[in-house]
Amino acid sequence: MSVLNYVESERKLEEAIYNKKLLSGEGWLHTLEPGEVLRIVDVEGNQAADTLFYDADHPSDHYSAINTIGRQRNIYLSTGSVLLTESGKELVKIVADTCGRHDTLGGACSAQSNTVRYSHDTLPMHNCRDTFMLQMAKFDNRTTKRDLAPNVNFFMNVPVTPTGGLRFDDGVSAPGYYVEMQAINATTVVISNCPQLNNPCNAYNPTPIQLIIWDK
Amino acid sequence: MINTVSSIITKTIPAGGKWSARIQRGKEITFTALEDGANVSILLYNADDTAERYNMPDTLKAQYTAFLTKGNVLMTDQGRVLASIVEDMVGWHDAISGYSTRLMIDEKYGKTTYQENRNEWYRSGEENLMVELFRNGLTTSDLSPVINIFSKVFCDEAGNMNFVEGHTKKGETVTLRTEMDVLLVLSNTPNPLDTRHTYQSTPIEVKIKDAEPVKENDICLNHRDENRRAFENTWEYVMLTKGGIQ
Numbered sequence: 001m002s003v004l005n006y007v008e009s010e011r012k013l014e015e016a017i018y019n020k021k022l023l024s025g026e027g028w029l030h031t032l033e034p035g036e037v038l039r040i041v042d043v044e045g046n047q048a049a050d051t052l053f054y055d056a057d058h059p060s061d062h063y064s065a066i067n068t069i070g071r072q073r074n075i076y077l078s079t080g081s082v083l084l085t086e087s088g089k090e091l092v093k094i095v096a097d098t099c100g101r102h103d104t105l106g107g108a109c110s111a112q113s114n115t116v117r118y119s120h121d122t123l124p125m126h127n128c129r130d131t132f133m134l135q136m137a138k139f140d141n142r143t144t145k146r147d148l149a150p151n152v153n154f155f156m157n158v159p160v161t162p163t164g165g166l167r168f169d170d171g172v173s174a175p176g177y178y179v180e181m182q183a184i185n186a187t188t189v190v191i192s193n194c195p196q197l198n199n200p201c202n203a204y205n206p207t208p209i210q211l212i213i214w215d216k
Numbered sequence: 217m218i219n220t221v222s223s224i225i226t227k228t229i230p231a232g233g234k235w236s237a238r239i240q241r242g243k244e245i246t247f248t249a250l251e252d253g254a255n256v257s258i259l260l261y262n263a264d265d266t267a268e269r270y271n272m273p274d275t276l277k278a279q280y281t282a283f284l285t286k287g288n289v290l291m292t293d294q295g296r297v298l299a300s301i302v303e304d305m306v307g308w309h310d311a312i313s314g315y316s317t318r319l320m321i322d323e324k325y326g327k328t329t330y331q332e333n334r335n336e337w338y339r340s341g342e343e344n345l346m347v348e349l350f351r352n353g354l355t356t357s358d359l360s361p362v363i364n365i366f367s368k369v370f371c372d373e374a375g376n377m378n379f380v381e382g383h384t385k386k387g388e389t390v391t392l393r394t395e396m397d398v399l400l401v402l403s404n405t406p407n408p409l410d411t412r413h414t415y416q417s418t419p420i421e422v423k424i425k426d427a428e429p430v431k432e433n434d435i436c437l438n439h440r441d442e443n444r445r446a447f448e449n450t451w452e453y454v455m456l457t458k459g460g461i462q
Contacts, residue, residue, distance in 0.1 A: 146267050
């Protein structure tokens with residue numbers, strides 16, 4: 001497994017069963033049935049799509065960044081990567097990727113981490129964790145804040161160096177780049193289209209993403 | 217007087233062992249490797265509100281690091297400091313490899329059973345942590361990325377993860393200082409990326425005693441501006457819930 005496994009999709013837009021533009025700062029929660037395919041498109045480039053996954057049949061079993069990167073012995077996701085839960089269950093497999101850099105370690109922005117990373121006066125600013133919490137609060141009374149686990153940041157560039165450095169770089173993504181994943185088991189996907197205004201990862205300009213689903 | 221409890225608490229955690237404890241703010245927790253090649257997987261929670269816990273991404277990104285050593289702090293999802301790393305002879309503790317699972321242990325080292333092997337059977341981080349979490353009223357949904365004390369895993373330019381054999385030597389120590397009342401949960405089990413072909417777990421010692429108060433020149437407080445702001449968030453919380461920061 002290497003950094004970029006460039007694979008274009010042959011799926012056609014007119015055959016999609018779902019197509020939605022998600023503005024920055026907005027959230028989305030959707031359950032994929034086994035075999036269904038979700039494409040996330042970075043419409044204008046350098047956007048971060050913060051994404052959580054849950055076993056739809058057992059929502060207490062959340063996506064595990066560590067199980068996922070540990071099994072493939074690589075911290076980056078690309079075509080062929082299988083996203084696993086904390087218990088080791090396979091949720092989705094990435095089947096197409098034209099970007100090649102998706103972060104597994106940076107997590108989501110929150111009001112509280114913004115106060116640490118930038119300044120105390122950023123506390124009121126909109127952030128991904130609030131979006132996640134609102135989506136989960138509206139979805140299902142069985143989930144709580146305890147179910148928030150480290151998420152995937154599709155299209156976000158967080159290089160880790162051999163000496164252990166970790167930083168947030170300008171995105172390597174560009175307008176129209178996409179990543180496509182197929183559900184292996186029924187999977188609830190929660191996305192926060194990142195509203196961050198303090199970080200160069202999105203050129204300080206959050207933009208929309210497009211969410212497209214096919215039934216196979 | 218029936219007070220026979222020492223102010224210094226020392227625990228030896230055997231190979232494959234597990235432990236959990238609620239530990240007050242203002243304590244030093246020193247981990248000592250009693251043999252070469254130790255690995256201890258730990259999780260930390262706010263003892264008063266376990267929904268608040270050690271957060272790997274927030275800890276790493278705020279300090280621009282993919283590993284932990286002296287000067288670093290362990291942050292919660294609420295932008296506060298659970299504990300600071302105030303001393304470290306090892307220089308690199310792994311934050312990205314997680315705990316060993318039952319499946320992984322069986323596949324890698326061969327299946328063992330209690331029936332056959334009695335207490336020498338190969339324990340997994342997964343089961344040890346599940347038991348200790350459950351003991352403290354938590355469930356598997358509270359599992360999240362651990363810190364593997366004493367282990368080094370680095371990434372090459374392509375993102376491949378590499379385990380370093382023999383990273384920690386017998387007698388080496390690392391010391392945490394608690395900045396909040398914490399629940400500490402630990403499993404003394406192999407690192408999941410350990411490249412050795414036999415089950416390697418060695419005993420460790422955990423020693424807990426009172427810490428000196430945090431001074432203005434504290435290395436963890438001054439490591440980065442981000443650390444200071446996380447301390448400020450913590451002090452505000454302690455002021456609100458405990459009535460003061462001393």
